[in-house]
Amino acid sequence: MSRRLLPLLVAGVLVSPAFAQPLTVPTAPKLRDPIASFNKGVENRLDAARARPEFADAAADIEDIWRKEERARTPEFALARGRAQFLAGDLPRAIRAFRDGLAIAPYDADLQHGLAACRAAVAYPAEADPAARVRPDPTTALCNRVTQTDLLVASVVASLLLAVGLARRFTTRDEWAVPVAAVGVVGLALVAAVAWQIERERQRDRERTVLVVKADAVLRTGNGLSFPPRIDAPLPRGAEVRALGHRGGWVQVELPGGAVGWVPEAAVLNVTE
Numbered sequence: 001m002s003r004r005l006l007p008l009l010v011a012g013v014l015v016s017p018a019f020a021q022p023l024t025v026p027t028a029p030k031l032r033d034p035i036a037s038f039n040k041g042v043e044n045r046l047d048a049a050r051a052r053p054e055f056a057d058a059a060a061d062i063e064d065i066w067r068k069e070e071r072a073r074t075p076e077f078a079l080a081r082g083r084a085q086f087l088a089g090d091l092p093r094a095i096r097a098f099r100d101g102l103a104i105a106p107y108d109a110d111l112q113h114g115l116a117a118c119r120a121a122v123a124y125p126a127e128a129d130p131a132a133r134v135r136p137d138p139t140t141a142l143c144n145r146v147t148q149t150d151l152l153v154a155s156v157v158a159s160l161l162l163a164v165g166l167a168r169r170f171t172t173r174d175e176w177a178v179p180v181a182a183v184g185v186v187g188l189a190l191v192a193a194v195a196w197q198i199e200r201e202r203q204r205d206r207e208r209t210v211l212v213v214k215a216d217a218v219l220r221t222g223n224g225l226s227f228p229p230r231i232d233a234p235l236p237r238g239a240e241v242r243a244l245g246h247r248g249g250w251v252q253v254e255l256p257g258g259a260v261g262w263v264p265e266a267a268v269l270n271v272t273e
Contacts, residue, residue, distance in 0.1 A: 125233035133257030158187025230261030
């Protein structure tokens with residue numbers, strides 16, 4: 001099903017005139033509305049007041065498919081989902097969509113660029129205290145750089161070097177055989193170390209519940225309006241925070257800089273909720 005929505009992905013960069021070409025693909029009944037709405041938005045791209053509702057309709061239909069169809073949860077579909085939400089003007093849900101996609105394929109460059117474009121649209125406040133930093137850390141972990149294919153190719157090359165080196169050592173006893181085999185062993189060890197680190201990073205990400213602020217919200221020192229603000233500026237729409245706990249309709253969150261405070265549950269979206 002996600003393949004049929006793939007034309008949404010080739011419309012271009014998030015905010016670019018490349019959206020000028022409408023989608024022209026065979027449509028199944030379930031997918032007719034998202035594609036038609038998206039095309040109407042493209043046709044009306046010079047009139048934001050008319051285009052945005054069409055993109056919103058497409059985004060709502062894509063969101064519905066994402067939630068109901070397990071097989072639709074692919075990097076390509078996540079990219080379509082994020083772009084539709086962004087063009088509909090729903091920055092928090094666009095960020096959530098790109099993060100959902102990166103949870104599936106953290107190395108996907110298009111999803112990383114989409115998330116970066118969304119973050120560039122967030123009005124992060126300036127902070128004097130490093131702990132009050134709201135701007136998220138860049139996606140520079142190993143899992144965001146190395147793909148499974150990279151690991152597979154590296155392991156195959158290292159295994160071949162090891163096999164050739166050992167074979168030549170026990171047959172012709174060439175002088176270069178042992179160094180070649182040693183390079184293969186080192187290569188396999190590096191592949192194993194990188195794979196272990198990637199799994200460790202992904203496990204850490206799975207254990208963290210990330211929330212996206214959907215409307216400007218004051219970060220307070222306690223779970224109630226009577227508590228004073230934890231930082232001077234409110235958390236901007238689209239800010240990403242880590243959930244620590246819930247109490248009485250409020251959620252305790254941690255900022256990227258490390259500061260901890262409380263915001264109303266109604267003010268945030270769960271990633272992968």
